[in-house]
Amino acid sequence: EDKVVQSPLSLVVHEGDTVTLNCSYEVTNFRSLLWYKQEKKAPTFLFMLTSSGIEKKSGRLSSILDKKELFSILNITATQTGDSAVYLCAVSPGGSSNTGKLIFGQGTTLQVKP
């Protein structure tokens, strides 16, 4: 059965800290891994990763994929209170029956205290 597991489930840090969120997966015919940020409402897209070892970066956020170990991390440096959110990891299985479906992890709830 395809599954995505995120850790930790919740995290409390102070402004300025650096955090690392983890996502491991087991899927057949892996196609891509996506990270989303959810602040109370609609998840917003952060990154899509398809190749191992290539870091994607956007401001203070970065992410990397390890297809051998079936793992991805999302790093946030110099955290701010505005980074408080649920971070969702999702995997898109590929193959001939690819339908665009995503398999989501449970999410990591990050709280950044001032």
Next chain:
Amino acid sequence: DGGITQSPKYLFRKEGQNVTLSCEQNLNHDAMYWYRQDPGQGLRLIYYSQIVNDFQKGDIAEGYSVSREKKESFPLTVTSAQKNPTAFYLCASQGLARTDTQYFGPGTRLTVL
């Protein structure tokens, strides 16, 4: 504005009543999806549609029904058969290129009393 809209934002219903959640997109996306989100469980797929007049069950379709009569619209009906309908419901859409980026609507929070 281009995007996905869901209505209503909050919905309260009595147990045993059917309720329909609206999802509309003007992104010209072919594929649309319905997810349910419960605390600590991430998003779970209810139904999805890749083309008008066609849809498939997701992982937790029991007690739900959908229709896809127009490309822009993918309403979800929560029936009385759904045993635990109180949840946050998210609709998403995705373009033909299958770039795997799904765009989400703002969600509807359904509470069954």
